[in-house]
Structure formats: C-alpha cells, structure tokens
Amino acid sequence: MKVGNPGATLSFPVSDRVVRERVSEEGLTQALASRGELPDAILSVRNLSLSYDGQHWALQDISLDIPRHRVTAFIGPSGCGKSTLLRCFNRLNDLIDGVQIRGMINLDGMNIYDPRLAVTSLRKRVGMVFQRSNPFPKSIYDNVAYGPRLSGSRNRRELDEIVERGLRAAALWDEVKDRLDDNALSLSGGQQQRLCIARALAVEPEVLLMDEPCSALDPIATAKIEALIHELKGRYTIVVVTHNMQQAARVSDYTAFLYLGRLVEYGATDKIFTNPDQKETEDYITGRFG
Amino acid sequence: MQSRVWKSGDPFIWLAAGALGTALLMIGGLFWLIITRALGVFWPAELVLLELRTGERFLGHIGAVEASPDPENSKTLVRRIQVQVANRDLSSADFVWIDEDQIASRTRPTDAIVVERQEWGNLFGWLVAVTEDGEPIAQGSEQSWQVLQQMLPQVAAQRGRIRRLEQRQLGDINYRMEQTRLEMKRYELRGDDAGALQGVRERLTRLQAEYEQVYARLEAMKREAQRTVAVFQTASGQEKSVPLVQVVRAYWPNQMSTWQKVRLYCAKFWEFVSGEPRESNTEGGVFPAIFGTVLMVLIMSCAVVPFGVLAALYLREYARQGPAVRLVRIAVNNLAGVPSIVFGVFGLGFFIYSVGGSIDSWLFAERLPTPTFGTGGILWASLTLALLTVPVVIVATEEALAAVPREHREGSLALGATKYETIRNVVLPSALPGVFTGLILAMARGAGEVAPLMITGVVKLAPSLPLDHHWPYLHLDRKFMHLGFHIYDVGFQSPNVEAAKPMVYATTLLLVSIVVFLNLTAIFLRARIRKRLHAGAF
Numbered sequence: 153m154k155v156g157n158p159g160a161t162l163s164f165p166v167s168d169r170v171v172r173e174r175v176s177e178e179g180l181t182q183a184l185a186s187r188g189e190l191p192d193a194i195l196s197v198r199n200l201s202l203s204y205d206g207q208h209w210a211l212q213d214i215s216l217d218i219p220r221h222r223v224t225a226f227i228g229p230s231g232c233g234k235s236t237l238l239r240c241f242n243r244l245n246d247l248i249d250g251v252q253i254r255g256m257i258n259l260d261g262m263n264i265y266d267p268r269l270a271v272t273s274l275r276k277r278v279g280m281v282f283q284r285s286n287p288f289p290k291s292i293y294d295n296v297a298y299g300p301r302l303s304g305s306r307n308r309r310e311l312d313e314i315v316e317r318g319l320r321a322a323a324l325w326d327e328v329k330d331r332l333d334d335n336a337l338s339l340s341g342g343q344q345q346r347l348c349i350a351r352a353l354a355v356e357p358e359v360l361l362m363d364e365p366c367s368a369l370d371p372i373a374t375a376k377i378e379a380l381i382h383e384l385k386g387r388y389t390i391v392v393v394t395h396n397m398q399q400a401a402r403v404s405d406y407t408a409f410l411y412l413g414r415l416v417e418y419g420a421t422d423k424i425f426t427n428p429d430q431k432e433t434e435d436y437i438t439g440r441f442g
Numbered sequence: 443m444q445s446r447v448w449k450s451g452d453p454f455i456w457l458a459a460g461a462l463g464t465a466l467l468m469i470g471g472l473f474w475l476i477i478t479r480a481l482g483v484f485w486p487a488e489l490v491l492l493e494l495r496t497g498e499r500f501l502g503h504i505g506a507v508e509a510s511p512d513p514e515n516s517k518t519l520v521r522r523i524q525v526q527v528a529n530r531d532l533s534s535a536d537f538v539w540i541d542e543d544q545i546a547s548r549t550r551p552t553d554a555i556v557v558e559r560q561e562w563g564n565l566f567g568w569l570v571a572v573t574e575d576g577e578p579i580a581q582g583s584e585q586s587w588q589v590l591q592q593m594l595p596q597v598a599a600q601r602g603r604i605r606r607l608e609q610r611q612l613g614d615i616n617y618r619m620e621q622t623r624l625e626m627k628r629y630e631l632r633g634d635d636a637g638a639l640q641g642v643r644e645r646l647t648r649l650q651a652e653y654e655q656v657y658a659r660l661e662a663m664k665r666e667a668q669r670t671v672a673v674f675q676t677a678s679g680q681e682k683s684v685p686l687v688q689v690v691r692a693y694w695p696n697q698m699s700t701w702q703k704v705r706l707y708c709a710k711f712w713e714f715v716s717g718e719p720r721e722s723n724t725e726g727g728v729f730p731a732i733f734g735t736v737l738m739v740l741i742m743s744c745a746v747v748p749f750g751v752l753a754a755l756y757l758r759e760y761a762r763q764g765p766a767v768r769l770v771r772i773a774v775n776n777l778a779g780v781p782s783i784v785f786g787v788f789g790l791g792f793f794i795y796s797v798g799g800s801i802d803s804w805l806f807a808e809r810l811p812t813p814t815f816g817t818g819g820i821l822w823a824s825l826t827l828a829l830l831t832v833p834v835v836i837v838a839t840e841e842a843l844a845a846v847p848r849e850h851r852e853g854s855l856a857l858g859a860t861k862y863e864t865i866r867n868v869v870l871p872s873a874l875p876g877v878f879t880g881l882i883l884a885m886a887r888g889a890g891e892v893a894p895l896m897i898t899g900v901v902k903l904a905p906s907l908p909l910d911h912h913w914p915y916l917h918l919d920r921k922f923m924h925l926g927f928h929i930y931d932v933g934f935q936s937p938n939v940e941a942a943k944p945m946v947y948a949t950t951l952l953l954v955s956i957v958v959f960l961n962l963t964a965i966f967l968r969a970r971i972r973k974r975l976h977a978g979a980f
Contacts, residue, residue, distance in 0.1 A: 286850055
C-alpha cells in the first residue's frame, strides 16, 4: 500500500491551517450535527495518526464521525490513506510490523484500541469486504458458514439458516441455492464479491467496511453491488472506499475527501459534489488532478 | 553480420536447447540401459553346446564377446566369448571364457535342460533318469521329462508344506516359547510368587514337547521329499543327482515356443517380485526388500511431514522475522548438504544408543542383554531418513506458506478468526499442495538412500518381515531388507558377482519403479487437492 508522503512536492498548495481547522473536533462534526446533517455516530475517530515506518505519517491527525446506518464514502487519489483509515476500523493494520498508531477510535463509545479488548470480537462487529474478491478455496456454503463456525455454531440446521440469510442479504441466494457445495472459485467475479459480502454479513456485523469493492468488476456486476449497498444501509453502517467518484455520489450519504494523509473535507455527499468548501476537493472532483 | 546473429539470441537458444537435450539424453540412456538389461534377465535364453578342438565340451548361454591381444602375436586380436555354464557345484566357476578359434562346432541340442535349483544355482545338462529310493522309474531323456513334468507340481506343493510347517507352526511355537521365557524372566526380575513362576515353567515344558513333535514331523517330511531324485548328465560327462524337492523349475529352452517362453518369463518375473531370496540373494525374489523399502518410506513420510510442516509453520508464521530466523533458515538449507552417512552416524548414536537404549532399559528389561530397540531397526532407519529429508519438507512448505495470498489471510482475520484459526482453516489447506511437493522430493531422496541405512538397521537377509500375525503386528524394532542395499550387496558383496549382475539390473529397475510409483501416488493426491483449491479458476 502506498503511503502519502507529506514531504513530497505538491501539485497544488495545501494549507495546513485550513485543513486542521476543518477537521478539528469542534469544527466539522459539531457543525454537521448542529445542522442536523449527521445522525448519531457509531464510529468516531479522534486525532488519528498512523505511520508504517515511524518516519512518514500515512494518516495525519484525522478526526471524523461515521453516522449509524448510513453509507459513508472515502474518496481521494491513490495513496491518500483512505484504505489505511478504513483498515484502522477493524484493526487490520495491526498485522503490519512496525506500524504506529496514535489517537483514538471509538465504536459505540468503546475505544477499539483498548488493549483489554479482544481484536477478534471487534472484527466480528466490524466486517470487511476487500478490493479483490477473496473467497476461500472452499465450497460456497463453507465460505458463508466460516464466520459463524468460528463463533461456535456447529448445528447444521442453524448454519443452513445463517447461510441462506447471508446469501439472501447479499442477493446471491437465487443464483447459487442449487450449488451450495460447489467451489466458491467457480463463481464469476461479481458473484464472488457478493459471496464475500454474504460471508461478512453472516457474522452479523454492525459496520461493513468495503475497500474498493467494485474496482475489479465489470459495470453490470458493479451495478448489482451498488444496488446491494443501497439495500443494506438500512440495517448496517457502511463505509466504502472508492476511486470512482460517480460511485461515491451514487451510493453514499456522506463523503470524506482525503489527500496526502489528511482529511480535507467531510460532509453530506450532495454538498461535497455540488458545492465543496475546499478548493482541493473541487479540483479533485472536477478531475483537475488525481 | 556476425553481431546480428549474436544479438538475435539464436546461439543462446541453441546452447540452452543443447544443454537440455544432453541432460535428457543421459537420463534416457540410463533408463534405456537399466530397462533393457533388467527386462532381459527373465527371458529364457537358448542353450548352446560348444565343442572345442581339444575335445572339451561346454553347454551354456553365450554372453559377451571380447577381443583381446593374442599373447603370442601382439598384432592380432583374439576374439573370446563368455559362456555361462552354471553347474556351480561341479565346476566351481559359473562362467568360462573361450577363444573363438578354439571352437570346433556350435550346436543347439534340443533336449538340453535348464534346471533352477534351490541351492547351487542353475544346472545345465541333459536329463538321464528319475529314480525313487534308488530305483529308476523313468529312463532316457524323453520319458524322464514326462515324469518330471508330472511330478514337479506335486513337489512344489510338498515344498510349500514343508515351508509352512517350518515357518508357521515351528515359528509360532518358537515365538510362544520366547514369550514364555520372557515372562519367566519378568517373574524372576520381580522376584514374586513362585506359584506363577512354576506355572510358566510347566507351560514352557509343554511347548518344548510340542516343538519336538512338530520338528520330528518336519524331519520325516524332509526325508520323504528326498526320496525322488532326478539324474542329470552335464556337458563334461559328469552325472549329478538332484532331489526333486530341490528343483524349482526345469525347462528345455531350445524347443520352447515363443508363447511358452513368454509364460515362463512372466512366471519368473512374478517369482522375482513376490518370492524370497535364495543363494545369498543372487537368486529368487526380492519381496522382503520391496516390502522393507516401501514400509520404510511410509514410516519416514509419516514422521517427516508433521515434523517439517510444524517447523515451517513456526519459521514462517510465528517466529519474528530477523537475523535469527534467517540463520535458522540457512542452517536448514545446509542440512540438505550434509553427507548422508553423517546422518547415519547420528541415527546410530542418538536414536539407537540413546533413545533405543533407554527404551530397552525401561520397557524391555527382561530381554536384556539382547537389545530390542537398542539396535538397528526399521523405526530408527526411517527416523534417520526423516531427519535427512526434513529440510526438503521445511523449505517446500515454507515456500507454499509464503505463496498463500494475503487476501485469504486478511479475509479470515476480518471475520474475527484468530491467527491460529486462520492458519488451520485457510493457510494450511492452501499450502497443502506445497507440502505434498516437499513430500514427493523427500520420498525420492529417502527411497534411494542407502548409506545411513547400513548402520541403522538394514540387513542382507532379514529372518522375518516387520509385519506379521503376532501382536502388535507391526514390529518396528525389526531389522529389514532394502532394495538399495540389496543392489549394493548383490552387486558388490556376493561371492559370484558375474552371476548376480542381472539381479542388480532387475533390482535397480524395481527400485526406480517403486520410487516412481510412490511419487505418482503423491502427485495424484496433490493434483486432486489442487483441483479442489482452484476449481474453475479463470
């Protein structure tokens, strides 16, 4: 994963002062909340900084709130830190040797970086779908049942129910119900990605993180996933990272624009795409760079 | 112009293709040599009668032809032919060299006979008579041949009965006596109740009596079997009487049809793979060696795979990557370069003397000073080979673990799996084909290894297989035979190297075939796992 380097020459000036002002705790979040634009937050990030090597900070002092049962999109050019930020929510960055994280992330008021918290229980509450669909080389059934089995569900009838519910939620049930024992790798790319969504949903998470879920899919499969996101947002909080700005505009309620490890602007998607406050956001959205 | 040729890379392609071609040619040549020599072993060759100008007569198979300088006139060459004349008990040498210009006539007598015997190897000659208790029941070549043909199957059955009596019944009694003696010794060691000891002693006496009885029956059968005798005449005119029970097979090679020869070929081949060795391994079959080789490779695989996989898992998944782990990795790779005999010495010192000695003193004290595990055996030989091949498995498994896509690990972790659950459910199954690759390489290396076995449990002739009908059925402490060692022993340690040469080729081919077969099995299993992992991958 490429990391934004604050020391690199910038293609346009970023005003440190402006960014900090927009992102500060009192600034944006409260402003949004007071305007009634931000319902209650399920995840709140405070002054989060992250470095992979102790020298360059891939995330710098990020603060934002993710609203419950809404779709929030992270946009920004490659290497801006949007995937890194996403992977902080389920602590997948912990796997990397030498990573340093400062700041705080609360999930429903509980600090997820609390050493007393079992990271596995966090990950059951915060599911994730990856950029490249990654079904396990097992049967479709076993893929969906993977998470519930970890939690100790062994009862076949119970598992059958969970699998069906997961696949239905991911709009895949009708396509695969007759071949649940087939290898998951025999599915098409779009089906595989929906299977991964079903697999994540089978654990019944509260938050679903999606890291560029459509970047490897054709337009039809993409449309299906986007429709699915719309359907799911009533029950789940969804955070989606995307390169595709039309997609962000289509699926999300809120959009955060990250650039070089900083949160440049965060607000209701309509506003970001029609009337951004920051010039950088506007430049990016209109395609002047990125 | 010239530089264009170089730049095009064509000469390099030729060079590369040439290198590959040479390697393939050499491998192909080796296999061709082994296969042609080995498959010819069982073909019944014709018997040729050579009459020399001196009046000497030789009957045998014509072998190699060689040109050597004439001792009197160094400018001319004399052609000599090698003749296998057999009759080892009569003429002391199996082979003679005859100068070609000494030969007065070559004929193929139709009634010349080849007799395969239990002892002393083949006999070439003519059948003269068949006698019972000294009284002839058939005279002349033709009539005797008819009688012999009729009697040989009965004789084979008789031989089988004697063998069964000897090995099964007598063997069983021997085994029970041995167990009883050990029981007695255990009582003596413990020093408790004299009543029980007395009971055991009586049982031993009863067994002794039973043994005497069976032994007497065996002796009677053997005497009975000696009654019928076939009388042969050799090319040099000597007469030789052979008890029929000694005759394994007799045939007239010069008047056999091709179909008969094919049948004989198959019979001899079957005897080779299923029979027991005779005549200090130079004749008969190699079944105990096949069994020992396969069992050893299987035990080795059972030991090396879990051990190697666990070591690789720790190295790759759990150990903190740094100089220490790199050092360990280098050490593991270098282990593969240690001469195998060094592993043998280690096996002898560690497994046999230390571990085996301790096991003996704890569990088999009553058998001491005769060692049970404190001497070479199939278990220790297999473990020594496992040690020898474990680097291969570690390296292959590590590579396979490294090749498991990160997405799979993250996918599992993101669902709330612990690292252990991820490794068990996702990483290991994906790495299984790589583990099999390691196993295949380990088997290929282990099956062909001989040096370390020679000091950890291989013997020239094992009295019994490591698997039999006595509890616990699999006797891991027993010494065993091995095809690789068999090749060395027959080819270089037997008293009659020239006669054993065909055996060496046949055994080599068999060993190569077994290695190929074991590997194909593993490759087949790996392909099935791969198919499951990548079904419908696009």
